[in-house]
Amino acid sequence: MPRKTDARARAIATAQRLFRIQGYTATGLTQIIAESGAPKGSFYFHFPRGKAQLAEEAIDHYVAARIAVLRSISANTAGDALNFVQEIFRAFAAEMVASDFQYGCLMQNLANELPALDAELTKRVARGFVDSTEIVAEHFRGCGFTPARASSTAAALVAALEGARTIARLERTPAIFEALAEVSVPRLCEPVSFPDAQLRI
Amino acid sequence: MPRKTDARARAIATAQRLFRIQGYTATGLTQIIAESGAPKGSFYFHFPRGKAQLAEEAIDHYVAARIAVLRSISANTAGDALNFVQEIFRAFAAEMVASDFQYGCLMQNLANELPALDAELTKRVARGFVDSTEIVAEHFRGCGFTPARASSTAAALVAALEGARTIARLERTPAIFEALAEVSVPRLCEPVSFPDAQLRI
DNA sequence: GCCATACTATGGCGATCACCATAGAAAGAG
DNA sequence: CTCTTTCTATGGTGATCGCCATAGTATGGC
Numbered sequence: 377m378p379r380k381t382d383a384r385a386r387a388i389a390t391a392q393r394l395f396r397i398q399g400y401t402a403t404g405l406t407q408i409i410a411e412s413g414a415p416k417g418s419f420y421f422h423f424p425r426g427k428a429q430l431a432e433e434a435i436d437h438y439v440a441a442r443i444a445v446l447r448s449i450s451a452n453t454a455g456d457a458l459n460f461v462q463e464i465f466r467a468f469a470a471e472m473v474a475s476d477f478q479y480g481c482l483m484q485n486l487a488n489e490l491p492a493l494d495a496e497l498t499k500r501v502a503r504g505f506v507d508s509t510e511i512v513a514e515h516f517r518g519c520g521f522t523p524a525r526a527s528s529t530a531a532a533l534v535a536a537l538e539g540a541r542t543i544a545r546l547e548r549t550p551a552i553f554e555a556l557a558e559v560s561v562p563r564l565c566e567p568v569s570f571p572d573a574q575l576r577i
Numbered sequence: 578m579p580r581k582t583d584a585r586a587r588a589i590a591t592a593q594r595l596f597r598i599q600g601y602t603a604t605g606l607t608q609i610i611a612e613s614g615a616p617k618g619s620f621y622f623h624f625p626r627g628k629a630q631l632a633e634e635a636i637d638h639y640v641a642a643r644i645a646v647l648r649s650i651s652a653n654t655a656g657d658a659l660n661f662v663q664e665i666f667r668a669f670a671a672e673m674v675a676s677d678f679q680y681g682c683l684m685q686n687l688a689n690e691l692p693a694l695d696a697e698l699t700k701r702v703a704r705g706f707v708d709s710t711e712i713v714a715e716h717f718r719g720c721g722f723t724p725a726r727a728s729s730t731a732a733a734l735v736a737a738l739e740g741a742r743t744i745a746r747l748e749r750t751p752a753i754f755e756a757l758a759e760v761s762v763p764r765l766c767e768p769v770s771f772p773d774a775q776l777r778i
Numbered sequence: 779g780c781c782a783t784a785c786t787a788t789g790g791c792g793a794t795c796a797c798c799a800t801a802g803a804a805a806g807a808g
Numbered sequence: 809c810t811c812t813t814t815c816t817a818t819g820g821t822g823a824t825c826g827c828c829a830t831a832g833t834a835t836g837g838c
Contacts, residue, residue: 381814381815381816383815383816397692397693398690398693398694399600399602399689399690399693401600401602401603402602402690402693402694404794404795404796405795405796405797406794406795406796415815415816415817416816416817416818417815417816417817417818417819418814418815418816418817419797420797420798421814421815421816422815426796426797427796427797478692478693480689480692484689484743485689485690487743487746487747488600488681488685488686488689488743488746489599489600489603489686489690491598491679491681491746491747492598492599492600492603492679493599493603498747501747502747502748505744505747505748527756528755528756528759528760529756529760531744531752531753531756531757532737532753532756532757532759532760532761534740534744535737535740535741535743535744535753535756535757536733536736536737536740536757537740538739538740538743538744539735539736539737539738539739539740539741539743540736540740542685542688542689542736542739542740543706543732543735543736543739545688545689545692546688546692546699546702546703546706547703547706551732552732552733552736554729555728555729555730555732555733555736556732556733556736556737558729558733559729559730559733559761560733560761584785584786605824605825605826606825606826606827607824607825607826616785616786616787617786617787617788618785618786618787618788618789619784619785619786619787620827621827621828622784622785622786623785627826627827627828628826628827779838780837780838781836781837781838782835782836782837782838783834783835783836783837784833784834784835784836785832785833785834785835786831786832786833786834787830787831787832787833788829788830788831788832789828789829789830790827790828790829791826791827791828791829792825792826792827793824793825793826794823794824794825794826795822795823795824795825796821796822796823796824797820797821797822798819798820798821799818799819799820799821800817800818800819800820801816801817801818802815802816802817802818803814803815803816803817804813804814804815804816805812805813805814805815806811806812806813806814807810807811807812807813808809808810808811808812
């Protein structure tokens with residue numbers, strides 16, 4: 377028998393949004409149910425394992441969307457590491473501006489809250505990072521990087537992106553993304569021509 | 578009349594520790610009071626404004642300690658941007674290993690939880706980032722960087738550090754710090770000699 | 779001794795937490 | 809029609825949340 381309502385999907389979407397804005401612990405099921413417009417009584421029908429199951433599915437959705445974005449940027453900048461990195465910075469910055477810096481990264485929020493709370497969910501978040509980092513590494517390999525160098529560059533980029541989201545959210549400006557691009561991009565991909573080389577030690 | 582007990586200081590220290598491990602919302606006053614060994618009834622004597630005041634003082638302590646560490650590393654690597662950055666990575670990684678990756682960064686945890694909860698505390702965390710970034714920028718200026726370049730490099734470094742802590746905590750290994758150093762350090766400070774230049778596009 | 783201050787103890791406030799038991803409505807399948 | 813499955817509604821569980829009122833003890837200055 378097919379589904380009759382979209383209450384389930386709306387609950388997941390609302391959970392994802394609230395977890396990004398407020399965090400996991402600060403978001404009550406009551407609020408999720410109320411804001412999703414879903415009927416109150418049927419929550420444990422759709423999610424028998426409760427809040428943890430809801431978080432699981434929110435993570436899966438978020439990771440899938442993130443990977444899709446990275447794949448899309450990778451496809452549009454094939455073989456071009458510089459452009460790839462720049463486009464990623466631009467996309468992440470644009471998303472934060474669009475939400476007026478209200479949204480954090482779901483994976484980062486959960487990564488900070490879950491280790492002391494739920495080992496299973498924590499592992500799921502960790503897998504999400506590994507998977508999305510792999511997309512980035514794959515692109516770098518396609519640019520001629522050695523596998524080892526592609527992996528470490530990808531890991532560094534992902535870490536910098538997460539940190540940048542924290543800072544940008546606090547300062548309510550995408551300046552940190554520009555600073556990151558400024559600092560990392562020319563050095564990442566161009567072996568010569570340092571305009572300010574005379575300033576170095 | 579002078580203080581007679583250290584209940585106040587112990588409450589702040591315990592709050593800082595628990596906020597780093599579990600986050601702000603997930604940490605109840607009950608737990609802080611219990612684990613600090615402080616008497617339960619006198620909490621609102623020491624902190625009339627409640628949990629928010631406790632968080633304020635935890636932030637201040639944390640920021641002060643962080644700035645002290647950065648200043649110390651800066652003094653030990655004066656004029657040397659490469660060594661400065663390497664030592665920072667090393668110090669942050671070592672701290673995480675020492676705590677068996679249980680502790681997150683207090684400022685990052687609060688930065689993700691507080692914007693939707695307490696604007697005043699959020700501003701305080703933001704100020705903490707600005708202040709500690711300024712220490713890093715100052716060091717880079719002392720290495721001959723232009724002020725603009727010193728600032729953006731410092732901002733990028735701080736962002737990368739925060740992101741690295743998230744990743745390292747999830748993966749329970751300091752590998753991400755090594756990846757970051759590998760990727761950023763040689764390019765940050767050396768205008769010539771790229772051992773793998775032939776791999777670039 | 780006296781009293782103000784520093785601090786502790788107890789208990790409970792209303793609200794919210796995640797969770798669930800029970801019952802029933804709605805609708806396609808046979 | 810009946811039966812099964814999908815979904816909703818209501819109401820409440822015990823626990824914990826941050827907060828606070830009240831009362832009491834301890835210890836310094838004078």
